[in-house]
Amino acid sequence: xxxxxxxxxxxxxxxxxxxxxxxxxxxxxxxxxxxxxxxxxxxxxxxxxxxxxxxxxxxxxxxxxxxxxxxxxxxxxxxxxxxxxxxxxxxxxxxxxxxxxxxxxxxxxxxxxxxxxxxxxxxxxxxxxxxxxxxxxxxxxxxxxxxxxxxxxxxxxxxxxxxxxxxxxxxxxxxxxxxxxxxxxxxxxxxxxxxxxxxxxxxxxxxxxxxxxxxxxxxxxxxxxxxxxxxxxxxxxxxxxxxxxxxxxxxxxxxxxxxx
Amino acid sequence: xxxxxxxxxxxxxxxxxxxxxxxxxxxxxxxxxxxxxxxxxxxxxxxxxxxxxxxxxxxxxxxxxxxxxxxxxxxxxxxxxxxxxxxxxxxxxxxxxxxxxxxxxxxxxxxxxxxxxxxxxxxxxxxxxxxxxxxxxxxxxxxxxxxxxxxxxxxxxxxxxxxxxxxxxxxxxxxxxxxxxxxxxxxxxxxxxxxxxxxxxxxxxxxxxxxxxxxxxxxxxxxxxxxxxxxxxxx
Amino acid sequence: xxxxxxxxxxxxxxxxxxxxxxxxxxxxxxxxxxxxxxxxxxxxxxxxxxxxxxxxxxxxxxxxxxxxxxxxxxxxxxxxxxxxxxxxxxxxxxxxxxxxxxxxxxxxxxxxxxxxxxxxxxxxxxxxxxxxxxxxxxxxxxxxxxxxxxxxxxxxxxxxxxxxxxxxxxxxxxxxxxxxxxxxxxxxxxxxxxxxxxxxxxxxxxxxxxxxxxxxxxxxxxxxxxxxxxxxxxxxxxxxxxxxxxxxxxxxxxxxxxxxxxxxxxxxxxxxxxxxxxxxxxxxxxxxxxxxxxxxxxxxxxxxxxxxxxxxxxxxxxxxxxxxxxxxxxxxxxxxxxxxxxxxxxxxxxxxxxxxxxxxxxxxxxxxxxxxxxxxxxxxxxxxxxxxxxxxxxxxxxxxxxxxxxxxxxx
Numbered sequence: 001x002x003x004x005x006x007x008x009x010x011x012x013x014x015x016x017x018x019x020x021x022x023x024x025x026x027x028x029x030x031x032x033x034x035x036x037x038x039x040x041x042x043x044x045x046x047x048x049x050x051x052x053x054x055x056x057x058x059x060x061x062x063x064x065x066x067x068x069x070x071x072x073x074x075x076x077x078x079x080x081x082x083x084x085x086x087x088x089x090x091x092x093x094x095x096x097x098x099x100x101x102x103x104x105x106x107x108x109x110x111x112x113x114x115x116x117x118x119x120x121x122x123x124x125x126x127x128x129x130x131x132x133x134x135x136x137x138x139x140x141x142x143x144x145x146x147x148x149x150x151x152x153x154x155x156x157x158x159x160x161x162x163x164x165x166x167x168x169x170x171x172x173x174x175x176x177x178x179x180x181x182x183x184x185x186x187x188x189x190x191x192x193x194x195x196x197x198x199x200x201x202x203x204x205x206x207x208x209x210x211x212x213x214x215x216x217x218x219x220x221x222x223x224x225x226x227x228x229x230x231x232x233x234x235x236x237x238x239x240x241x242x243x244x245x246x247x248x249x250x251x252x253x254x255x256x257x258x259x260x
Numbered sequence: 261x262x263x264x265x266x267x268x269x270x271x272x273x274x275x276x277x278x279x280x281x282x283x284x285x286x287x288x289x290x291x292x293x294x295x296x297x298x299x300x301x302x303x304x305x306x307x308x309x310x311x312x313x314x315x316x317x318x319x320x321x322x323x324x325x326x327x328x329x330x331x332x333x334x335x336x337x338x339x340x341x342x343x344x345x346x347x348x349x350x351x352x353x354x355x356x357x358x359x360x361x362x363x364x365x366x367x368x369x370x371x372x373x374x375x376x377x378x379x380x381x382x383x384x385x386x387x388x389x390x391x392x393x394x395x396x397x398x399x400x401x402x403x404x405x406x407x408x409x410x411x412x413x414x415x416x417x418x419x420x421x422x423x424x425x426x427x428x429x430x431x432x433x434x435x436x437x438x439x440x441x442x443x444x445x446x447x448x449x450x451x452x453x454x455x456x457x458x459x460x461x462x463x464x465x466x467x468x469x470x471x472x473x474x475x476x477x478x479x480x481x482x483x484x485x486x487x488x489x490x491x492x493x494x495x
Numbered sequence: 496x497x498x499x500x501x502x503x504x505x506x507x508x509x510x511x512x513x514x515x516x517x518x519x520x521x522x523x524x525x526x527x528x529x530x531x532x533x534x535x536x537x538x539x540x541x542x543x544x545x546x547x548x549x550x551x552x553x554x555x556x557x558x559x560x561x562x563x564x565x566x567x568x569x570x571x572x573x574x575x576x577x578x579x580x581x582x583x584x585x586x587x588x589x590x591x592x593x594x595x596x597x598x599x600x601x602x603x604x605x606x607x608x609x610x611x612x613x614x615x616x617x618x619x620x621x622x623x624x625x626x627x628x629x630x631x632x633x634x635x636x637x638x639x640x641x642x643x644x645x646x647x648x649x650x651x652x653x654x655x656x657x658x659x660x661x662x663x664x665x666x667x668x669x670x671x672x673x674x675x676x677x678x679x680x681x682x683x684x685x686x687x688x689x690x691x692x693x694x695x696x697x698x699x700x701x702x703x704x705x706x707x708x709x710x711x712x713x714x715x716x717x718x719x720x721x722x723x724x725x726x727x728x729x730x731x732x733x734x735x736x737x738x739x740x741x742x743x744x745x746x747x748x749x750x751x752x753x754x755x756x757x758x759x760x761x762x763x764x765x766x767x768x769x770x771x772x773x774x775x776x777x778x779x780x781x782x783x784x785x786x787x788x789x790x791x792x793x794x795x796x797x798x799x800x801x802x803x804x805x806x807x808x809x810x811x812x813x814x815x816x817x818x819x820x821x822x823x824x825x826x827x828x829x830x831x832x833x834x835x836x837x838x839x840x841x842x843x844x845x846x847x848x849x850x851x852x853x854x855x856x857x858x859x860x861x862x863x864x865x866x867x868x869x870x871x872x873x874x875x876x877x878x879x880x881x882x883x884x885x886x887x888x889x890x891x892x893x894x895x896x897x898x899x900x901x902x903x904x905x906x
Contacts, residue, residue, distance in 0.1 A: 003359060003360055004360075007356055011345050011347050011348065014347045015347060038834075040789075040811070040812045040834075041812070041834060044812065047872065048872070048874075048877075051872075051874070052874055069345060071344065072344060072345045074310065074339060075339060075344065075357075075399075076360070077308070077309075077310045078308050078310065078332065078335075078337040078339060079332060079357070079360050079361055080329050080330055080331075080332035080333040080361060081329060081332075081360065082328075082329050083329075167874055168874050168875050168878070169875075171870055171873040171874070171875035171876065172875045174870065175860070175867060175870055175875065175876075178864050178866050178867045178870075179860070179863070179864050179867070182863065182864040182866075186864070186866040187866055189866075190866045190867075190869045191869070193869075194869055200869075200870075200873070203871075203872060203873060204869065206872075207871055207872065210814075210872075211791065211814040211871055211872070212743075213743060213767055213768060213769045213789065213790055213791035213814065214769070214790075214791030214792065214814030214815065214868060214871060215791070215868060215869075215871070216743055216744055216745060216747070216769050216791065217745065217746070217769045217770065217791045217792065217865075217868065218745065218865040218866065218868050220865070220866070223866075224744075224745055228744075256312075257312060258312070259269075259271070259305070259310065259311040259312055260305065260310040260311065
């Protein structure tokens with residue numbers, strides 16, 4: 001698997017898309033920090049970018065890579081290699097190169113800005129960790145979609161739909177449900193609703209840092225326990241890990257059954 | 261070397277292989293023939309483990325292939341459409357495949373044979389179809405495995421390379437290897453194969469030498485023999 | 496000059512004769528504070544030397560100065576009230592008082608001042624207390640440099656650090672009050688000054704006003720209290736340059752204003768509070784030059800609030816700047832800096848060219864269904880906030896800052 005990972009990674013590092021992605025983050029970081037000069041504001045803007053853009057790029061990139069390297073995959077399949085290691089290797093190659101673009105692209109401007117002396121380093125690290133998680137999750141979801149759809153156009157369509165659903169539509173439905181059932185106790189429902197969407201989950205994790213005071217304004221005991229203690233942080237990270245593990249397991253399962 | 265029992269595979273509603281039994285002994289060149297969609301490639305891919313059969317058992321060198329992937333060390337495979345990662349250079353691809361399988365010196369001789377030296381530093385995306393096929397051949401023949409599977413090996417090759425390929429196949433045969441070939445070029449098949457396997461509607465219609473086939477169909481030459489099978493069964 | 500010399504001589508000569516100094520220590524003639532108070536005459540000074548004195552119910556019924564040398568301890572052994580001042584002109588200085596009795600029927604205090612004038616309580620340390628300093632129906636007193644550290648956990652069985660009841664002209668300065676119910680509590684007390692105090696970690700409020708008018712509090716720090724400062728049913732309170740921070744928790748706030756009229760809130764900083772200021776039924780209040788930073792809600796307005804003005808305040812990175820529960824507005828916002836303002840300033844006059852709407856649709860939704868707070872900063876919420884901004888339906892459409900500042904207000 002490590003060999004496949006290595007070659008996928010090298011392959012991607014050569015593709016100009018990795019550089020576009022990297023350059024985009026680099027530019028974003030520089031613009032946010034050096035034109036804005038306000039770290040708190042920069043962190044908030046970054047959060048919006050990470051929550052929305054990272055999943056989108058992860059999905060599109062994952063699907064694109066899968067379809068583009070189909071022939072290569074077939075070449076590999078004829079070699080004495082385990083199927084799971086081929087696909088996991090490719091998956092990790094994509095996910096790691098995307099994560100690296102993200103971490104380096106955003107990290108470098110912040111390091112030059114003097115982040116290490118700033119108290120915002122924890123907020124910022126949390127942003128990068130969440131961003132990495134989202135990359136891992138959405139690349140895995142993209143591979144799942146691609147593995148299940150031979151048709152490239154369909155695959156792309158589903159991938160975009162998935163992103164749109166999780167980034168926007170889900171929250172709309174979620175909000176309607178909460179307002180519709182406002183007479184009922186909702187704190188459990190809303191926490192579970194958050195866990196079921198990796199974008200919401202990451203958003204909540206970052207809110208724990210940025211907006212903890214607002215979150216504590218609600219009187220529900222479950223909310224209070226969740227947000228007021230480390231409990232929320234731990235549960236969120238476990239849920240995020242599950243969001244990585246489950247799709248990855250499905251990649252392994254699906255790839256074993258698939259004909260090429 | 262390879263035995264296949266009751267192999268069945270359905271793609272959607274399309275029953276491609278319907279209870280196919282076949283075995284190849286050690287040594288010899290076997291041509292797998294059949295009309296388009298008869299299941300040739302599916303058969304080969306099943307042996308390679310790329311297609312998962314619905315039913316049936318395949319053993320290679322006495323081992324069931326569903327157990328693990330190591331048996332593929334014993335097989336060299338030339339895929340039908342050679343499409344490689346376009347960012348890689350030819351040199352890097354060869355190095356990579358060696359890295360993934362095992363080290364060999366054979367590649368240098370093959371590169372020389374197919375006159376690929378000027379292309380080594382080119383990216384695979386920039387190569388013509390014929391050149392890609394040559395690279396494909398190098399990748400296949402550089403490992404000295406007892407079983408060789410060639411899916412349409414002649415496509416895109418110039419006449420000289422074709423000759424070299426034939427020589428190459430003969431040399432490998434001399435070493436006592438089992439070689440499976442699919443091809444649409446009847447003259448090529450007739451020239452090199454020891455035995456042919458004819459697949460029709462997912463089953464073995466015929467297995468034997470070309471002489472036997474001619475006798476069976478009462479046709480004077482190979483091409484007509486094949487044509488007569490097709491007309492008899494579809495007319 | 497001559498007069499002064501004569502005056503000094505008179506003081507020096509008559510002092511020892513009229514005002515006597517009594518010493519209390521384990522080996523002195525007088526071994527208890529109680530005995531010293533009884534023996535002392537008016538205007539005498541009692542010096543209590545280092546040691547532990549197990550006494551309670553000390554009635555100071557004449558003008559005395561009681562000074563502790565090297566912080567002697569008066570230990571009430573949880574038996575009840577410790578010092579009760581019922582005379583004018585009493586000074587208590589440098590004592591450490593602990594173990595006040597707890598009762599559900601009477602409010603035992605470490606030091607109680609009853610119907611007295613011109614008292615001074617300073618440099619006193621209070622520990623293990625029920626009520627700390629309890630001033631009732633008194634006036635013209637000073638409470639300075641005291642340290643009150645309680646161990647309150649629940650509201651119902653704890654008392655307040657400093658409590659004023661029907662008192663006037665009291666000066667409360669440089670005190671530290673922690674771990675009591677209300678740090679400082681004023682009820683029916685007017686013209687008091689509360690300055691430079693630190694009131695933190697209290698179970699209920701850092702500072703609490705009830706029916707008290709014309710008081711000033713300035714340069715105080717209120718942090719980590721159950722709920723910051725509560726100003727209720729009072730008039731003309733001036734609140735200057737205080738710091739309200741880390742008042743976190745459900746329904747917690749930096750400051751609560753309830754039925755307050757004609758107050759001035761100037762130069763204060765509110766940061767990391769669940770709610771910066773929670774306002775109910777308060778009118779004609781001037782909010783100026785305040786900083787609101789990283790609060791859940793900078794300002795939450797409930798109920799009828801009229802003719803309040805908010806000018807030149809900084810609203811920085813609050814989850815919500817203003818929450819409103821009605822769509823009628825009679826308050827003015829002008830020349831504030833809002834960190835979430837996204838407008839532009841083409842004529843470069845430092846004032847944004849398009850008005851800012853501090854009330855978001857989402858804050859209205861959260862008011863209705865609090866659980867929706869979990870969707871904070873979601874893209875969907877941004878979209879609906881944007882559409883509300885374009886055409887307000889649920890939020891007051893005249894609630895605007897027409898002159899939002901492009902840079903932080905500096906004063």
